[in-house]
Amino acid sequence: MTFGDFVRLSRAYVWLLIGCTILGSLLMIAKTSREPVLYAANASGFVKVGNATTAGEEQGNAQLAEDKANLYAFLVSKLPVAQLVVDDLGLDVPPEAIAGNFSASVDTSVNALTVTAVSTSPTDARDLANAVIDAVVIYAAQVENGGTTPKGDPLARIVPLEEAALPGAPFTPNYKKGAMQGAAAGLGLCYAVLVGRRLIDRRIRSAKHVEEATGSSVLGIIPKEDALGRGHRGVRGDLGRAAESFRQLRTNLRFVDVDNEPRRIVVTSALAGEGKSTVSSNIARLVAQAGTPVLLIDADLRRPMIASTFEIDGAVGLTQALAGDVDIRDVIVGSGLSNLSLLPAGRIPPNPSELLGSLRMKQFIEDLSHDYLVILDAPPLLPVTDAGLLSAFCDGALLVQAAGKTQIEQSQHCRRILDQVGSRLLGVVLNKAPVKGAAAIAYGGGYGGYGGYGGYKAEYASREAYSTAGKGRRKLTKLGRKS
Template sequence: MTILDFLRMVRANLKLLLIGLLVGALMGFGYSLLQPRVYASSSTGFVTVGEGSGINDVISGSVAAKEKATAYLSLIKSSAVADEIIAANPEINLTRGEIQESLTASVDSNSALISVSATASSPEAAQALANSSLEAVAKVVNDLEGSSSVRVIPLEDAALNPSPTSPNTPKLVLLGAGLGLALVLAAVMLRRTVDTKLRTRDDATKATDAGVLGILPVSDEISEESILYTNSDHISQEAIRQMRTNLRFVNVDNPPRSFIVTSAEPGEGKSTVSSSLARALADADQPTVIIDADLRRPTIAKKFKVDSKVGLTQVLAGQVELADAVQQFEDTQLFILPAGRIPPNPSELLGSDKMRQLIHELSQEFTVVIDVPPVLPVTDASLLSNSVDGVVLVGAVGKTRKENLAEAAKNLRAVNAKILGLVINRAPRTGLGNSYYGFAYSSNGAYTSYYGKDQQSKKGSKRSAKKAKSKA
């Protein structure tokens, strides 16, 4: 994965990452609320030895005082010191073990300065523990040595600190946010690593070793049920026109006059693509005929809402003349040859000499678009691939498996079929996918902002008026 791929992935999953960040931060904050509050306070004093210690000895620390301070440092956590603290502060209400765990001490290496830190569940308790601990140590030492030569001269009394030292809420919130972000990012990367579906332009080209002719976004105008032409979805219409242009430039000197449109598996939108492409070619004043050669599950007649009783099967059987079976779509350059009656032997009909001759004759006058069954379930597409100038292979984002797409391309090349290119169908416009998948539909307003919304509306109105006038 390149840096650019990573940035695209982050951008495409930005909402999920932000949600993970927010949830992690909230969990960190919630965890901090469940933790007990701990308050801290510390006091400092000088340890002196003997009655005659002067101020200089106190500040610099005599050798004896330094040795005593270091030697008695471990007494801070002793039971005797804890008992003295309890006796001096009965209101603290702490056990001996709790006091021992809450105290820590250190000695300055250059003097007899000793510092004691205490923690407790309240600021007052922490202050009392820190202030009384040094006096308790001095008393225990004097009791042990049987004298009162050890003194503790206070330097800084413990202060009352109302802010708890634990839990560290900002730290826990940041830690939770980072953990939430990392988990979501790991899940996104794992999903991309193990994902077997077609997701990106690179997935399609690597699987088939062919170029991309076009990318059709998710649109109500080019759904599986029907092909609408309201011209309200400028993005989908422009994508179809771009697909038509790219098809023409596959071979500039000898553009394809006939081609089949197929997919690896059913339900990937091959009939939608063939219908949209045929209509786009006809809209460019190029005589076009679309043949429904999917004799197992014909859908072209339903999409264009024409009669499907008479069609290809009757023409190939010699029961009907071609001119009687072909239907013109409205007042356009598009002609439709429906599938007709579903035969018991579709493969034999499509692989027959009559089918090849029919395609050859039609391609002399028309651009022939043939909708055929998927490649992997049946052999119809492979049989017809040598009767046309090329194959347009369709894959659907989030549905087509990359291995199936690769296998379909392999099967077609095994029979010397020429793959003109790929059409990626149902590309997401927004949310998870658009920029990461490289489909360039991140801004739905890009088309109208360039050409002008009013201009497009006027064009749509003029076309609607023209159609209404012709029907009248």
Template sequence: MDLREYLRIFRRNSLLIVAVTLAGLLAGGTYSILTKPTYTAETQLFVAIQSSGSVQELQQGNTFSQARVQSYVKTVSSPVVLQPAIDALGLAVTPQELATRVKATTDANTVLITIAVEDGSSVQAAATAQAVAESLIKAVDTLEKPKTGGTSPVSLSVITPATAPTSPSAPNTKINLILGLLVGLTVGAAISLLRSTLDTRIRGEADVRRVSDAPLLGGISFDPLATRNPLLTQAAAQSPRAESFRQLRTNLQFANVTGHAKSVLVSSSLPGEGKSTTATNLAIALAQAGKSVCLIDADLRRPMVHEYLGLDRNAGLTTALVGAADVNDLLQPWGEDNLHVLTSGQIPPNPSELLGSDDMRNLIESLEEAFDSIVIDAPPLLPVTDAAVLSRHVGGVVLVIGSQKISQQDLEKSLSALDLVGANLLGVVLNRLPVKGPDAYSYSYYSNDQGSDYQGESLSSNPSDTPKVRRSRDNSREEATHTYRSPSKFPLGHN
């Protein structure tokens, strides 16, 4: 993955990263509050050689002192030094326990020894540091005293007495907060990367590109109102949702630049991705461009087009396929544009056989002669074979992909199913995209003062004349109220 992909993952999981980072910050603050304050008192000693000889003797003595200082530093934590300090202060600890709170250090090439003592009381820390320093002076004097008698050649003296600190040395609230912030940020980023690796759902164009190079015909943002008002005509003329379908229409025309795909099948991988609303609104958008359009509801298992458009579905596609009525008598006009709808009809027991039959192919061919564009709403590809079978009879296929609805594996299976039957995939449509964020599908468009839309070309390079079908339209109303009474003897079972 490149840097942009990492940034997309982090933006996609921004809430998770912020939450974990705040949790780390809270943990650092909580630790600082619950930790008992500790005070550190320091005292400093100077090591000297007791000599009043020549300059050469003084230099030799200084070298001797520096060599001995490291030994004195290690002696500080020994019972020889700590036990007298414990006895002097009356502490109820052992030398080993006190050694964990006493630290002696020295700088290189110096004869200075620093003794630091930690304690829960600032006064006790200062007193302990002073007692340890005095005990070290006495211990060194005893250890360095010649066995033949006389005074010790080494002299230690306190140059910085221990004082009670005014503020605790631990906990360091600032450091704890910074560490908590960094740890939380690191953990949040790691969880985001792991989550992105394990989550194979399609979220945006980048995820689609990992599976296929099929053209992206358009992206439709998620609109919570679309459940109640799914149609293009129910949205404002220049709303983002309306413009996205017009953009889909235009991009589809460019994808079909050769003009062979006069009939377009719209399907998806799984139910619930929005294929029916996409097919319906695409047909409406094409009709608004001034072309004659026929919308066919070929989802013979869960038909939805008639519900969206308020039409009768008792007589429709299945009626024509079994020869119970002529297709011209079954087409229902809708709206004020040149849009006709062939609803599903009665649900048959053998949808795949009907959709893959020669009658279905002949029906599509006859409608292609009468209309400029044919839009077919087909069942999902993975649950049933209806769409794959039907795709052999149409000029092209548009695959609707619902954001966060399917996985990359499901998309691969759908594309393989279409490729297996030799379908002409015109492109994909990303549906239910987030309005904001790294997976949002943004676009820009232009309109004139009157708000007229771009009048694109037909899906066909050779558009037909007026469709030779029987029309019954009421131009005074937006939705047609035409209903068709089904024949009294319909050979298929009722739904």
């Protein structure tokens, strides 16, 4: 993951990150509130050994003072020292109850010892800190004298530097510190989950993923649009933000091979639900709108969609022509749009693969491609073999992949299938690309910029032309007229 990916991830999940930060802070504050109220007092002093009269003695005493200071720091939290403190202050508690409340640190540069005492009372904390300073020297002397208190002044002593003062406020619970720790933990955990999820995600989310998986270029990225999910799949012209993306796809498809322009194109996908029928219907409509005669064939004999999309009568179509019941050109119907003709699937047969892979199907497509740019809406590649059979005798295949749904391995398998049948992959269409939210980070913030074009006059003209396409065709059929 690059720094740019990290920034886009942060922008996409900004509210989730803020929420986790606040939640972590609140949880830590709640935990902190359960901590006891404690006060801490510090007393410090210099550790001094003897009275040196020469520089050599002074150096030796300094080294000994450093050793003594480290010894005192070690003994501060021991039970014997706590017992001496209890006796000195006349406390009615066992030494075990307060031994853990003492800690010490040493500054070896000046042989200074700082003792910290903790208690639930500020007065007790101050008294304990002052008492420990004296108690630790006494106990250290006893240890060095075989367990008895030595007579006379000890060799090493602590010269008071700063007696413990009465603490003004408790050091715990520290709500500010707890809130900051909780916020950092919440933010860090959220980032860990998001980055980990991103790294292990195997779904197609960007053009780079598609190109790495298939070795082919992305001819178009179609944003997710509500109109494309309706029954007419946007063929009435109300494509919204997807309109310009489909025009770009039309342009790119035209320049895939300028010298040998494909005349027979199979539109397929890895699995069902990725939008192949939507893409084939709209690209056929837009190419026809540009002046090229187009024939859109519903070659999905398992789940035909073209008849319902364009609202035509699909009872008779491709299957009857392949069976020899009717002539292929007699079942081609008008769409209501200029230069766009349709060949519905007809009756669903029990053997779709045999029909689509037949020699007659190949001859039909070759014959029709002389008069039309033939676009075949084929079944998905992975569940059935139909699309592979069709693409073998066509000029190439257009592979539709759903952003955030198609797995990288599925995309790779589609490419292998096309290679095995000797088909040419013209390119990939990345469909249902999110325009906002978390997944839009893969496309640099989505397609919000297209909104500024405001309506697309050509699309409205196309919608006007389509207004009577389907229903008018059905009425004419009922009257027995030829379309």
